[in-house]
Structure formats: structure tokens, C-alpha cells
Amino acid sequence: MTAASYAAVDWGTTSFRLWLVGENGDVIGERRSGEGMTTAVKHGFSTILETHLAALAAPAHLPVIVCGMAGARQAWMEAGYLDTPAPLSGIVGAAVTVADANRDIRILPGLAQRSEQHPDVMRGEETQLLGAAGSLGNGNHLVCMPGTHSKWVRLTGGVVEGFSTYMTGELFDVISKHSILAQAMVDAGAFGGENKSFLDAVAHAARNPAMATNQLFTVRSGQLLHALSALDAKARLSGTLIGLEIAGALSSARAGSSVCLVASGPLAALYQSALSTLDLKPTIIDADDAVRRGLAAAARSLWPA
Amino acid sequence: MTAASYAAVDWGTTSFRLWLVGENGDVIGERRSGEGMTTAVKHGFSTILETHLAALAAPAHLPVIVCGMAGARQAWMEAGYLDTPAPLSGIVGAAVTVADANRDIRILPGLAQRSEQHPDVMRGEETQLLGAAGSLGNGNHLVCMPGTHSKWVRLTGGVVEGFSTYMTGELFDVISKHSILAQAMVDAGAFGGENKSFLDAVAHAARNPAMATNQLFTVRSGQLLHALSALDAKARLSGTLIGLEIAGALSSARAGSSVCLVASGPLAALYQSALSTLDLKPTIIDADDAVRRGLAAAARSLWPA
Numbered sequence: 001m002t003a004a005s006y007a008a009v010d011w012g013t014t015s016f017r018l019w020l021v022g023e024n025g026d027v028i029g030e031r032r033s034g035e036g037m038t039t040a041v042k043h044g045f046s047t048i049l050e051t052h053l054a055a056l057a058a059p060a061h062l063p064v065i066v067c068g069m070a071g072a073r074q075a076w077m078e079a080g081y082l083d084t085p086a087p088l089s090g091i092v093g094a095a096v097t098v099a100d101a102n103r104d105i106r107i108l109p110g111l112a113q114r115s116e117q118h119p120d121v122m123r124g125e126e127t128q129l130l131g132a133a134g135s136l137g138n139g140n141h142l143v144c145m146p147g148t149h150s151k152w153v154r155l156t157g158g159v160v161e162g163f164s165t166y167m168t169g170e171l172f173d174v175i176s177k178h179s180i181l182a183q184a185m186v187d188a189g190a191f192g193g194e195n196k197s198f199l200d201a202v203a204h205a206a207r208n209p210a211m212a213t214n215q216l217f218t219v220r221s222g223q224l225l226h227a228l229s230a231l232d233a234k235a236r237l238s239g240t241l242i243g244l245e246i247a248g249a250l251s252s253a254r255a256g257s258s259v260c261l262v263a264s265g266p267l268a269a270l271y272q273s274a275l276s277t278l279d280l281k282p283t284i285i286d287a288d289d290a291v292r293r294g295l296a297a298a299a300r301s302l303w304p305a
Numbered sequence: 306m307t308a309a310s311y312a313a314v315d316w317g318t319t320s321f322r323l324w325l326v327g328e329n330g331d332v333i334g335e336r337r338s339g340e341g342m343t344t345a346v347k348h349g350f351s352t353i354l355e356t357h358l359a360a361l362a363a364p365a366h367l368p369v370i371v372c373g374m375a376g377a378r379q380a381w382m383e384a385g386y387l388d389t390p391a392p393l394s395g396i397v398g399a400a401v402t403v404a405d406a407n408r409d410i411r412i413l414p415g416l417a418q419r420s421e422q423h424p425d426v427m428r429g430e431e432t433q434l435l436g437a438a439g440s441l442g443n444g445n446h447l448v449c450m451p452g453t454h455s456k457w458v459r460l461t462g463g464v465v466e467g468f469s470t471y472m473t474g475e476l477f478d479v480i481s482k483h484s485i486l487a488q489a490m491v492d493a494g495a496f497g498g499e500n501k502s503f504l505d506a507v508a509h510a511a512r513n514p515a516m517a518t519n520q521l522f523t524v525r526s527g528q529l530l531h532a533l534s535a536l537d538a539k540a541r542l543s544g545t546l547i548g549l550e551i552a553g554a555l556s557s558a559r560a561g562s563s564v565c566l567v568a569s570g571p572l573a574a575l576y577q578s579a580l581s582t583l584d585l586k587p588t589i590i591d592a593d594d595a596v597r598r599g600l601a602a603a604a605r606s607l608w609p610a
Contacts, residue, residue: 112530113526114530114531116531117509118519118523119523119526119527119529119530119531120522120523120526121526121529121530149485149522164516164519165519165522165526166518166519166522167484167518167519167521167522168518170484170485171480171484171518171521174479174480174483174484175476175479177483178479178482178483179472179475179476179479180454180475204422208553208556209514209515209517210514210549210552210553210555210556211469211553211556211557212514212517212549212553213471213472213473213476213546213549213550213553214423214469214470214471214472214553216472216476217425217454217470217471217472218423218424218425221418221424221425221426221470222424224424224426225417225419225424225426226419226421226424241518244515244517244518245518247515248513248515248516248517248518248519250515251513251515251516252516
């Protein structure tokens with residue numbers, strides 16, 4: 001087996017992922033857990049990181065490159081923000097070094113859009129963008145990165161011109177758990193991108209974004225008057241929020257941009273289906289691959305072989 | 306004192322209001338409590354009603370007219386729905402009589418819009434409309450009834466042609482309590498309709514409804530990047546949801562409708578201010594007066610003196 005060259009960590013709010021990368025660039029070990037920032041502020045970032053490194057028998061002085069919420073204020077060590085317009089090539093130069101560590105640990109910064117009208121921030125997605133940019137080439141790209149807080153990024157020739165966050169995933173979560181719509185989707189299983197209620201809701205919300213919070217209520221009234229099933233209720237809630245997000249993203253996009261979807265797993269399938277029903281044919285890049293490639297690009301730049 | 310003629314009850318999801326009305330039509334006693342449907346399904350509708358009637362020394366055989374959630378399925382006794390297009394004059398004829406009661410108790414029905422695309426329901430607001438209609442006269446009216454589930458009603462010559470429910474109040478509640486935005490508005494007090502963050506958010510959401518869930522995120526990013534205060538954060542959340550609601554209501558309104566606001570208290574002031582910032586000058590009718598007048602009209606029809 002090739003010797004370890006560095007470890008790469010994507011530290012999200014509720015998830016932790018670590019890859020041990022060999023001298024030849026191959027992944028030679030991987031760890032995943034739910035010890036995101038929320039857990040780490042209680043139990044210690046260093047403790048959690050060292051436990052996972054030890055489990056992979058990583059050498060004591062192996063350097064570590066980190067992106068994501070570990071760099072937030074009041075997290076491990078503040079890594080600040082790079083302001084838009086931000087060349088992706090500037091990210092690694094703004095990395096911070098964790099003080100008091102027994103190894104070389106760098107945390108990549110986030111991006112900030114300091115506009116008075118449209119303030120916005122990201123942490124972690126900039127590293128995915130860095131990894132995805134190689135596959136995209138120059139030109140105008142509109143990059144969709146769905147999730148708890150979906151990001152839509154306007155990327156031109158390797159420069160992030162601006163971006164917008166939509167609270168889609170979190171709104172789905174709080175509405176499905178805490179609102180009157182919860183009772184319409186009790187025990188609903190998972191639905192796929194081919195679900196008709198999902199696709200109809202996407203199309204309707206994209207065409208009539210102003211009616212979004214009315215469309216949400218039809219989850220309840222549809223249950224009362226048309227016996228809407230729990231699965232269709234859940235699909236309609238999801239489709240409404242995703243359709244509204246896409247309407248917003250397209251309304252602020254530069255004409256002629258090519259759409260790219262950076263996502264993994266079921267969310268990738270759902271967004272691909274939603275975009276397709278609106279006649280958009282995105283280039284698809286796996287989000288896990290993208291973040292790993294972005295971290296690798298940063299590591300190569302920090303620690304050339 | 307004039308003798309009691311009937312009692313009128315507005316029984317909401319979380320509120321109970323009762324008026325004792327004299328033979329001359331004056332209110333001679335009033336009770337308010339938090340014993341809405343949610344409480345009443347546990348403790349009994351009849352028990353709660355009789356306790357309040359006894360507190361006002363109401364005669365044993367005094368008839369009672371009720372509107373609101375007491376008539377919902379699985380509440381006290383199902384009062385069904387009148388389907389749109391629904392003449393307001395038809396409401397009282399569809400009232401149900403509570404079985405097994407020692408007095409004459411009638412519950413007014415709700416309204417249902419059974420459209421496949423736009424199913425909708427209301428319970429209680431139809432009685433407010435009945436009470437408000439007298440002040441409105443004929444012609445086309447767009448009636449805004451803000452609340453947990455805001456209703457916008459298209460009323461023509463006393464007929465409810467259709468209506469749309471927006472989840473504004475409930476979304477404000479679940480987002481401010483359960484989402485990441487909660488931490489941006491910790492300990493925020495009450496804001497008024499003159500608050501600039503509120504008015505700016507109303508105008509922005511009304512102009513750019515597709516960007517609504519992005520505008521919500523700026524409550525968080527505005528706190529991070531521009532030190533948005535807790536009060537302004539709360540005002541921006543509220544203004545975004547109300548602006549989105551108004552955009553939707555106007556998009557589906559009949560041209561030339563006159564706008565009427567049926568509301569009470571702080572919510573009336575907030576919506577009046579929001580509508581005014583969008584150059585709308587609504588006729589304002591107090592919601593408490595409207596429901597009392599609607600119940601009185603039903604009582605006069607059921608039990609003519």
C-alpha cells in the first residue's frame with residue numbers, strides 16, 4: 001500500500017467525513033460520522049479528528065486539510081471569508097493554520113457576498129466548486145448545490161461572481177415536522193424524482209412562485225378534500241420548495257449560463273428530475289467527488305510533493 | 306338590564322370567545338379564553354361552553370350560535386362545508402344542530418373550494434365575511450383576512466367566488482422557533498408596521514416572490530455580515546412572508562377589485578402598513594366586530610324575535 005500523504009476533511013454542521021490520501025493521490029482510507037460542528041463544539045474538534053486519524057493508523061505528523069463549518073466563528077478556528085467576486089484560485093491562500101496542534105492542520109475559508117441587499121455566505125461549497133471547476137472549464141456557469149441551505153452560484157471563468165442561498169432543505173424539515181402539514185405526511189416513506197405530485201408541484205411553483213405559501217396549504221386542503229396520500233403530501237411539499245428555489249435561481253441568472261448540478265445520492269436524483277421537468281439539462285458532478293478533488297487541489301498547493 | 310336573547314361563540318383552534326347578546330342586540334356579557342378546539346377535544350366542548358355560560362348566569366334554555374373549528378371533523382359535531390361559489394346568504398341554512406344538547410346549539414358550516422388544482426377550506430372566516438359583507442356592498446371585493454392561515458377571498462355581490470389560504474402566520478411561527486433563523490432573533494421584542502426592515506422586506510418579496518426563500522436566508526447572512534439586530538431580523542422574516550402572500554393574492558385577483566382588510570389588533574396595523582407600502586388603500590373592518598355581526602345575522606335568521 002502507498003504511504004499516506006495527507007488527510008482531507010469535510011466538516012459540515014451535522015456530518016464529518018475524512019479521507020486518507022496516498023502519495024499517488026488514491027484514497028487509502030475513509031471515515032464518516034455524524035460528528036459535525038454541532039457535536040464538535042461540545043466534544044472538541046481536535047479530539048474527534050485525532051480519534052478518526054488513529055482509527056486509520058495515520059502517521060503522527062500527517063498534515064490535514066479541512067473545509068466547512070470547522071472554520072466558522074465559534075467553531076474550531078475562524079477561517080474568515082473570501083469576498084466575492086472571488087477567484088477559486090484564491091481560496092487556498094486564505095487558509096488558516098490551527099494553532100496549538102501537533103500536526104499541520106489548515107482550514108479553508110468560506111465565501112462572503114457583502115452586498116447590503118443580498119448578503120450571503122457559504123462554507124464548504126467553495127471547496128466543492130474548486131473541485132468541480134476542473135470539469136466545467138471557462139464560460140458562464142450556474143452551479144446548483146442543493147442541500148439544507150441550497151446554493152446557486154454564478155461562476156465565470158473560475159471566478160465566483162455571486163451566489164444565492166435558498167433555505168429549501170431546512171424549510172422542508174421544519175415544515176414537515178412542526179407545522180399543520182406534519183399530520184398530512186405521517187409515516188410517509190421516501191419518494192423518487194418520478195413522483196407525479198413532486199413534478200407537478202415543481203412545475204406549478206416555478207410558474208407561480210408568488211403562490212408558494214398557498215401551494216403549501218394545498219398539502220393540507222388536498223388531504224381534507226381529495227384524500228391526498230401521505231407520500232404525495234410529502235412529495236408536494238418538497239416539489240413546492242424546490243420549484244420555488246429554481247424559479248428564484250433562474251430569475252437572477254445571467255442569460256446563456258449553462259446549468260451544472262453538484263449533488264450526490266437521492267438529492268441529486270430529485271434535483272435532476274426537477275430541473276428536467278423544467279426543460280433544463282444540467283451537467284452533473286458528484287458532490288462527494290467534488291469536495292475531495294477540491295481538498296486535493298488545496299493539499300497539492302500547500303504541500304507540493 | 307335587557308334579557309339575554311342568545312349566545313354567540315367563535316370557536317377557533319386555540320381560542321374561545323363568547324358573547325351574550327340581549328334582546329336589543331347589545332352585548333351584555335363576554336368571555337374569552339384559550340380553550341380552543343385543541344383543548345376542547347380533550348376536555349369536552351359542552352363542558353367548556355356550559356362553564357362559560359354559567360359564569361355569565363345565562364338562562365338554561367338560551368340558544369347558542371357557534372362558528373369555527375367546533376364544526377370540524379373530529380371536533381364537536383361536523384358542520385361540513387358549503388362549496389364555492391357560495392352565496393353568504395346560504396351559510397345559515399347549512400348550520401347543523403348539536404345532538405344530545407339541553408339547549409338549542411347550532412354550528413355554522415365552513416366553505417370549501419373543491420378545485421383539483423386549488424383545493425381550499427375555511428372555518429370561521431365565512432362568518433366574518435357574512436358580518437363584513439354589510440359594510441362592503443356589491444361589486445368585486447378582494448378581502449384579506451390575515452392570521453395563522455391567512456385567507457384572501459374573492460367576493461362578488463355577496464357570493465364567495467373563490468379564495469386562497471396562505472400559511473403566513475404558521476410559517477412565521479415555525480421558522481422563528483425551529484430554524485437556524487431562531488438564533489438571529491433571540492429576545493426580539495415586538496415591532497410595528499413602521500419598522501423599515503419590515504417594509505423593505507414586504508416590498509422586496511412582493512416584487513421578487515421567486516426569491517422568497519433566499520430572502521429568508523438573508524436574515525441569517527445579514528446577522529453574520531451586517532450585524533442585523535434581533536428586532537430587524539424578526540421584522541424581515543415577517544415582512545418577507547407577508548410580502549410573498551400579498552404578491553400571490555394580487556396575482557390571482559380580479560382586476561378592479563377593491564381591497565378590504567378584516568383584522569384586529571397588531572396584525573391589522575401590520576397588514577395595513579404592508580398594503581400601504583405597496584400603494585394599496587384597503588377598507589378596514591375590525592375582525593372581532595365582523596364575526597360578532599356575522600353570528601348575529603345567523604341568530605336573527607334562526608331565531609327571529
